[in-house]
Amino acid sequence: MADAKKPAKKGEEKEAVYNKRSHYKVEGGRVVRGRRFCPKDGPGVFLADHKDRWSCGKCGYVEFKAKKEAPPARA
Numbered sequence: 001m002a003d004a005k006k007p008a009k010k011g012e013e014k015e016a017v018y019n020k021r022s023h024y025k026v027e028g029g030r031v032v033r034g035r036r037f038c039p040k041d042g043p044g045v046f047l048a049d050h051k052d053r054w055s056c057g058k059c060g061y062v063e064f065k066a067k068k069e070a071p072p073a074r075a
């Protein structure tokens with residue numbers, strides 16, 4: 001039997017497979033990518049990228065963006 005002996009693998013087998021899924025979308029003449037998906041509608045439904053939030057135009061889901069700095073309190 002020509003059974004080649006394979007070297008014992010250490011640790012878990014990791015496949016170097018990357019799904020190159022780049023989402024490009026032209027919006028207002030600008031290429032927008034890195035959109036977020038709607039958690040309710042699932043992949044395929046993008047969230048509209050607003051200044052301070054993402055919103056779904058399908059189900060109305062709104063996700064606010066995390067702010068690094070708190071807005072200055074105006075007296």
Ligand SMILES: [Zn+2]
Nearest residue numbers: 038041056059
């Ligand atoms: Zn949605």
